[in-house]
Amino acid sequence: xxxxxxxxxxxxxxxxxxxxxxxxxxxxxxxxxxxxxxxxxxxxxxxxxxxxxxxxxxxxxxxxxxxxxxxxxxxxxxxxxxxxxxxxxxxxxxxxxxxxxxxxxxxxxxxxxxxxxxxxxxxxxxxxxxxxxxxxxxxxxxxxxxxxxxxxxxxxxxxxxxxxxxxxxxxxxxxxxxxxxxxxxxxxxxxxxxxxxxxxxxxxxxxxxxxxxxxxxxxxxxxxxxxxxxxxxxxxxxxxxxxxxxxxxxxxxxxxxxxxxxxxxxxxxxxxxxxxxxxxxxxxxxxxxxxxxxxxxxxxxxxxxxxxxxxxxxxxxxxxxxxxxxxxxxxxxxxxxxxxxxxxxxxxxxxxxxxxxxxxxxxxxxxxxxxxxxxxxxxxxxxxxxxxxxxxxxxxxxxxxxxxxxxxxxxxxxxxxxxxxxxxxxxxxxxxxxxx
Amino acid sequence: xxxxxxxxxxxxxxxxxxxxxxxxxxxxxxxxxxxxxxxxxxxxxxxxxxxxxxxxxxxxxxxxxxxxxxxxxxxxxxxxxxxxxxxxxxxxxxxxxxxxxxxxxxxxxxxxxxxxxxxxxxxxxxxxxxxxxxxxxxxxxxxxxxxxxxxxxxxxxxxxxxxxxxxxxxxxxxxxxxxxxxxxxxxxxxxxxxxxxxxxxxxxxxxxxxxxxxxxxxxxxxxxxxxxxxxxxxxxxxxxxxxxxxxxxxxxxxxxxxxxxxxxxxxxxxxxxxxxxxxxxxxxxxxxxxxxxxxxxxxxxxxxxxxxxxxxxxxxxxxxxxxxxxxxxxxxxxxxxxxxxxxxxxxxxxxxxxxxxxxxxxxxxxxxxxxxxxxxxxxxxxxxxxxxxxxxxxxxxxxxxxxxxxxxxxxxxxxxxxxxxxxxxxxxxxxxxxxx
Numbered sequence: 001x002x003x004x005x006x007x008x009x010x011x012x013x014x015x016x017x018x019x020x021x022x023x024x025x026x027x028x029x030x031x032x033x034x035x036x037x038x039x040x041x042x043x044x045x046x047x048x049x050x051x052x053x054x055x056x057x058x059x060x061x062x063x064x065x066x067x068x069x070x071x072x073x074x075x076x077x078x079x080x081x082x083x084x085x086x087x088x089x090x091x092x093x094x095x096x097x098x099x100x101x102x103x104x105x106x107x108x109x110x111x112x113x114x115x116x117x118x119x120x121x122x123x124x125x126x127x128x129x130x131x132x133x134x135x136x137x138x139x140x141x142x143x144x145x146x147x148x149x150x151x152x153x154x155x156x157x158x159x160x161x162x163x164x165x166x167x168x169x170x171x172x173x174x175x176x177x178x179x180x181x182x183x184x185x186x187x188x189x190x191x192x193x194x195x196x197x198x199x200x201x202x203x204x205x206x207x208x209x210x211x212x213x214x215x216x217x218x219x220x221x222x223x224x225x226x227x228x229x230x231x232x233x234x235x236x237x238x239x240x241x242x243x244x245x246x247x248x249x250x251x252x253x254x255x256x257x258x259x260x261x262x263x264x265x266x267x268x269x270x271x272x273x274x275x276x277x278x279x280x281x282x283x284x285x286x287x288x289x290x291x292x293x294x295x296x297x298x299x300x301x302x303x304x305x306x307x308x309x310x311x312x313x314x315x316x317x318x319x320x321x322x323x324x325x326x327x328x329x330x331x332x333x334x335x336x337x338x339x340x341x342x343x344x345x346x347x348x349x350x351x352x353x354x355x356x357x358x359x360x361x362x363x364x365x366x367x368x369x370x371x372x373x374x375x376x377x378x379x380x381x382x383x384x385x386x387x388x389x390x391x392x393x394x395x396x397x398x399x400x401x402x403x404x405x406x407x408x409x410x411x412x413x414x415x416x417x418x419x420x421x422x423x424x425x426x427x428x429x430x431x432x433x434x435x436x
Numbered sequence: 437x438x439x440x441x442x443x444x445x446x447x448x449x450x451x452x453x454x455x456x457x458x459x460x461x462x463x464x465x466x467x468x469x470x471x472x473x474x475x476x477x478x479x480x481x482x483x484x485x486x487x488x489x490x491x492x493x494x495x496x497x498x499x500x501x502x503x504x505x506x507x508x509x510x511x512x513x514x515x516x517x518x519x520x521x522x523x524x525x526x527x528x529x530x531x532x533x534x535x536x537x538x539x540x541x542x543x544x545x546x547x548x549x550x551x552x553x554x555x556x557x558x559x560x561x562x563x564x565x566x567x568x569x570x571x572x573x574x575x576x577x578x579x580x581x582x583x584x585x586x587x588x589x590x591x592x593x594x595x596x597x598x599x600x601x602x603x604x605x606x607x608x609x610x611x612x613x614x615x616x617x618x619x620x621x622x623x624x625x626x627x628x629x630x631x632x633x634x635x636x637x638x639x640x641x642x643x644x645x646x647x648x649x650x651x652x653x654x655x656x657x658x659x660x661x662x663x664x665x666x667x668x669x670x671x672x673x674x675x676x677x678x679x680x681x682x683x684x685x686x687x688x689x690x691x692x693x694x695x696x697x698x699x700x701x702x703x704x705x706x707x708x709x710x711x712x713x714x715x716x717x718x719x720x721x722x723x724x725x726x727x728x729x730x731x732x733x734x735x736x737x738x739x740x741x742x743x744x745x746x747x748x749x750x751x752x753x754x755x756x757x758x759x760x761x762x763x764x765x766x767x768x769x770x771x772x773x774x775x776x777x778x779x780x781x782x783x784x785x786x787x788x789x790x791x792x793x794x795x796x797x798x799x800x801x802x803x804x805x806x807x808x809x810x811x812x813x814x815x816x817x818x819x820x821x822x823x824x825x826x827x828x829x830x831x832x833x834x835x836x837x838x839x840x841x842x843x844x845x846x847x848x849x850x851x852x853x854x855x856x857x858x859x860x861x862x863x864x865x866x867x868x869x870x871x872x
Contacts, residue, residue: 040607040609041607044606044607044609045606045607170480170481171476171477171480171481173476173480173833173834367803367862367864369834397609398609398805398836400834426803426862428803
């Protein structure tokens with residue numbers, strides 16, 4: 001159970017925020033400390049996260065937006081929240097992109113020196129397919145979007161397959177920072193290649209590991225510039241770059257069957273406990289239901305969903321009646337569109353809601369290390385100053401508070417000027433599993 | 437590579453201590469911070485830990501004291517240290533116990549209600565065997581050594597099989613503390629039972645998990661009170677306790693083939709770089725070579741050995757010449773006797789050595805969380821006060837300094853009145869693997 005102690009932190013945060021605003025000045029009292037201990041003990045001995053996660057990942061599996069599995073996850077989590085004695089549980093509609101992978105991808109390097117070598121690849125999410133004949137072209141390797149732009153302007157990408165091969169910076173202890181430094185080539189690399197006439201794009205997989213497992217993830221086309229795009233495993237990215245060093249011209253052939261279908265109706269799953277004193281102030285805990293299709297979506301983001309759900313379960317177990325409204329939101333479509341987050345924001349703004357705090361868990365289920373905080377520039381500084389005063393209550397559990405991004409979904413609530421919070425688990429092994 | 441950044445902390449510590457003692461007052465200067473960054477970067481991109489660990493665990497495997505595998509580990513690590521441009525590399529002899537497991541254990545519960553049920557068990561290290569006919573007896577369950585003492589004094593253990601079933605306290609976020617709260621029954625439970633006439637001992641496995649994998653570990657007999665002892669898996673411990681609740685009398689039969697043979701000669705493996713200015717002050721980095729036989733000994737304590745070895749490798753890579761003597765010690769026989777640690781201490785005391793700092797890594801290879809510090813009561817307080825001033829240099833890497841135990845081997849050096857240090861990695865999953 002102990003991995004899921006993090007869910008209590010969300011809950012704690014809800015309590016903390018309440019306490020903070022209600023009292024004349026912050027008190028990190030013994031009473032608070034004992035209450036936190038109660039939450040911890042309950043989560044460590046009586047949490048339901050692992051059972052739920054087992055169902056989401058092993059019974060349902062990968063939950064790509066628009067898929068039957070995503071629909072099953074909506075139904076399952078709705079039923080679970082509905083069994084938890086909440087004031088209201090509902091489905092909030094959103095229109096999601098419906099991208100499908102189709103048949104298994106093929107990729108081969110054709111070299112004069114080495115002959116034909118199979119490369120392990122996987123189509124990037126949202127990518128167009130190649131059609132049944134595939135694409136073939138000479139490979140041009142680049143290490144950045146800037147380099148691709150420069151080569152493109154010089155006419156050197158026309159008819160070519162552009163190969164984005166920037167690795168993770170292994171000196172980054174925070175692997176999220178290494179991801180941040182490399183992921184731009186996956187998101188905007190293919191469309192940049194397309195703009196200059198490339199016929200296909202290969203992207204080095206986003207991982208710290210050197211292995212033969214390719215990692216998918218979203219790519220975004222701009223201004224109608226679309227070419228088929230795949231991620232190569234890191235081992236085969238190294239194979240290709242070595243071939244390119246030894247030989248002037250190396251070709252790659254690849255074939256993908258993926259396509260974007262008509263958008264589908266899907267849902268955010270939401271449950272709410274009305275606050276007893278200030279129901280108009282909302283504290284939101286969240287994860288996202290959708291995942292990529294090729295794994296089971298345990299770390300991204302089944303873990304985040306069960307964290308948020310267990311906050312409600314543990315409140316029930318402790319018999320706690322919140323002063324403010326607690327809302328558990330399981331967002332749809334974080335991975336390739338954030339349609340759920342936009343629908344939630346739009347609905348919330350129409351109703352003139354105010355989220356005092358919105359917390360997202362979307363960095364996996366490893367050992368809790370703390371929380372990161374973000375917010376609108378008009379209000380962030382004093383709010384964070386206030387929050388940091390509670391840190392001594394959580395330090396005994398090895399947690400830290402930092403400024404930093406919150407989550408892709410909750411960040412849409414920034415204009416409501418509450419505090420945005422991201423749960424921060426250990427990141428060392430996250431990219432061994434991410435999107436794969 | 438990033439899991440092994442911890443090795444640099446050892447190195448950093450060596451540097452830190454030097455800096456501290458050499459300067460008029462502590463300075464956490466930019467220069468120090470840059471140097472730490474250099475160490476980190478080198479460890480993250482050019483460490484050798486994983487390759488060495490692969491060899492120790494996959495080529496050699498479990499390394500129980502006195503086994504051929506332990507001898508192979510001595511030879512392998514000697515060769516590795518000897519290739520690293522040290523001033524001196526040597527083998528330090530020690531006489532180790534030679535316990536062997538023999539044939540696979542058998543254990544069965546014989547119940548009137550449930551019939552005969554196989555239980556998954558494993559002999560405890562140092563245990564005597566049952567002989568070919570095994571032992572059989574009614575089971576008496578106890579939750580503590582005190583309870584066993586009380587029942588024993590009342591004559592209720594005579595002819596019985598005593599079953600120590602205290603679980604880990606799951607509310608302990610620090611799993612090492614949960615282990616500390618339960619392990620006494622494994623170490624002294626069997627001998628306590630023997631003292632009062634029990635014929636065998638069962639001990640609940642030392643783990644947070646509920647699974648069917650038994651965990652071994654050392655048991656210690658006192659005053660000649662010896663009975664055969666096995667660990668039961670946590671699932672089968674629960675099966676047995678449920679049977680005992682439903683039925684007055686439940687018997688267990690078990691058979692083990694383990695035995696203690698004649699002691700064997702073995703070795704600590706030691707390498708040294710002489711200090712350029714104060715060679716008489718030794719900074720020791722260490723792990724232990726031996727492991728239990730049933731796994732590959734990766735976390736306990738292959739990781740610790742390669743951490744210590746990589747400190748030397750990285751010093752070489754950085755071209756650093758230490759002012760004080762740096763000694764890498766790979767201890768033998770931590771698991772069931774600490775014969776290597778005693779031999780090292782005796783030799784060191786005869787030579788009137790002084791260990792300014794002695795660091796052991798023996799808590800696994802998970803994400804680094806910090807260090808714990810211990811020392812002789814005459815000197816500890818001011819030393820720790822001095823050390824804590826360096827913490828800001830390491831906080832950017834998510835590390836913390838705490839008072840606490842160092843390591844079973846280096847703690848034998850306490851009387852030299854240096855500082856004793858234990859590396860502290862994340863503990864959440866350690867007892868999933870420990871001794872199994």
